[in-house]
Amino acid sequence: MTLSGQEFHDLCEQHDLGAHAGALQAWLQARIGYSRGDDAAAAVGASRIGGGPDVPSGFEWPTHNGRVLDFMLQVNLADLQGLVSDLELPGQGVMAFFYDVQGQPWGFDPAHVGGHRVYLFENQDLHRLPVPDAAMELPPSSLAFHQAWSLPQPYSMESEALLGVLAASGSEVDEDSYEALVDAVSDHGAPIAGQRHVLGGYPSSIQGDMKLEAQLVSHGICCGHPEGYEDPRRAELEEGAHDWRLLLQMDSDDDAMWGDSGILYWWIRREDLAARDVSRTWLGLQCS
Numbered sequence: 001m002t003l004s005g006q007e008f009h010d011l012c013e014q015h016d017l018g019a020h021a022g023a024l025q026a027w028l029q030a031r032i033g034y035s036r037g038d039d040a041a042a043a044v045g046a047s048r049i050g051g052g053p054d055v056p057s058g059f060e061w062p063t064h065n066g067r068v069l070d071f072m073l074q075v076n077l078a079d080l081q082g083l084v085s086d087l088e089l090p091g092q093g094v095m096a097f098f099y100d101v102q103g104q105p106w107g108f109d110p111a112h113v114g115g116h117r118v119y120l121f122e123n124q125d126l127h128r129l130p131v132p133d134a135a136m137e138l139p140p141s142s143l144a145f146h147q148a149w150s151l152p153q154p155y156s157m158e159s160e161a162l163l164g165v166l167a168a169s170g171s172e173v174d175e176d177s178y179e180a181l182v183d184a185v186s187d188h189g190a191p192i193a194g195q196r197h198v199l200g201g202y203p204s205s206i207q208g209d210m211k212l213e214a215q216l217v218s219h220g221i222c223c224g225h226p227e228g229y230e231d232p233r234r235a236e237l238e239e240g241a242h243d244w245r246l247l248l249q250m251d252s253d254d255d256a257m258w259g260d261s262g263i264l265y266w267w268i269r270r271e272d273l274a275a276r277d278v279s280r281t282w283l284g285l286q287c288s
Contacts, residue, residue, distance in 0.1 A: 003028070003149045003188055011188070015181040020171060027162050028185070029150050030084040031201025031246075034075075035191050036255075037142030045094055045126050049073035050255075051140030052131045053096050056124040061132065062098055062117040064105075068132045069098040069117055072250065073143065075199070083147050085200030087245060088274060093122035097248060097266060099283065101136040104258065107284040108224040110217055116283040118247070118266060120276060139255050146189055150201035151182045156209040157241075158202065196251040196263060203246045203265055206286040214267045214282040215241040243269045247281060262287025 005025065012021040034047075042048040053071040062069045074096040077089055089095075098117040105115035131137045152158035154175060166173055186204060187193045196204040203210065213223045215238070221231045250256075250264040258264050267282045 002147065003185070007188070008185075011181060011184050015177045015184065017173065017177055017181055020166060020173060023166055023169075023171070024151065024162070024181075027151055027158065029086055029201045031148045031150050032080055032083045032085045032199040033146045033148035033190055034143050034197045034199065035146070035195065037144045039142035040140055042140075042142040044128055045076060047074065047076045047079045047143040047145070049141055049143055050138030052129045053098075054094060054121075054126040054128050055096070055119075056121055056126055059129070061129070062114075064100050064114040065103065067100065067102065069115070070101040070133065070136045070138070071131065072097040072099050072101075072138065075143070075248075079143075079145055080199075083145060087200040087247065089199075090120070090122065090276060093120055094126065095120050095278065097250075099264065101138075101256075102133075104285060105283075106224075106259075107282060108213060108217060108228075109222045110220050113218070113282070116266065116281070118268075118278040118281045120278045122276070144191075146191065148190060148198055148201065149185050149188055150198075150204075151185050152202050153182060153205045154179050156202070156205060157211060195253060196249060197253075198246075198249045200246060203249055204251075204263060205265075206263060206288055210265060210267065210284045210286070211241040211244045212238065213284060214244045218280070218282050240269075243271065244282070245270055245273065247273070247278075252287075258285055259287030 008025055009021040012018045044054045053074060074094050077093050096119045100115040105112035152162055163173055216223055219237055222228050244267045247268045248266040252258050252261045262285055265284045272280055
């Protein structure tokens with residue numbers, strides 16, 4: 001579903017932000033939402049969640065701390081044609097996501113990096129593998145995709161910049177009204193209100209911005225305590241935080257819970273995605 005200029009202006013009006021609609025619209029970012037479909041036995045290579053993954057011959061199941069990672073979902077990129085996001089994804093291939101569901105690493109420690117993996121299978125024959133740990137298996141089903149939209153979440157780098165621009169022009173924005181608008185934009189066209197399963201766009205963050213954490217942790221700095229952000233290497237690494245893009249976001253729902261009703265976020269550097277290199281992603285878990 002599209003979000004026309006008039007529809008966006010109406011949403012702003014509903015949240016007492018109509019006077020700022022023009023300025024806010026410049027910060028809108030398209031993303032792709034996904035939800036469970038009706039087919040529990042989707043074909044090999046189809047977009048699907050749960051069950052076992054579809055992989056090429058010779059695939060080695062990834063492990064972390066001596067335990068196999070759990071298959072989360074896979075996206076047949078051809079299914080995204082006609083939908084818009086800020087990600088420059090390939091037009092073909094299957095992208096598969098794995099995570100340690102049992103350990104649920106949060107991502108703030110370099111030791112957590114191996115707790116997830118992403119694969120891109122292009123031009124390869126695939127076959128389905130059985131699940132090694134049935135106790136951690138997500139219920140299998142097909143995936144359906146829809147056009148979605150996003151505004152910068154409060155307390156993110158982008159929202160601070162947005163509100164700063166408005167303040168510099170003499171416009172003050174009520175933070176509660178803005179947060180409600182962010183949720184309304186996220187719900188526009190979604191089959192289930194409040195569900196935040198998406199690819200690309202701004203993240204629906206719960207505990208603040210993640211880009212700097214992604215940058216520091218991926219360079220070996222633990223951010224599980226304030227001292228990590230005071231590391232002397234931060235000065236030279238900080239600019240690189242802007243290169244990170246949200247690849248996929250997986251919300252808690254009736255079938256899986258991340259922390260205390262939290263969200264999983266897979267991140268990738270812009271240059272790595274352009275090079276089709278998904279081996280250096282970072283994953284964060286946030287919850288309230």
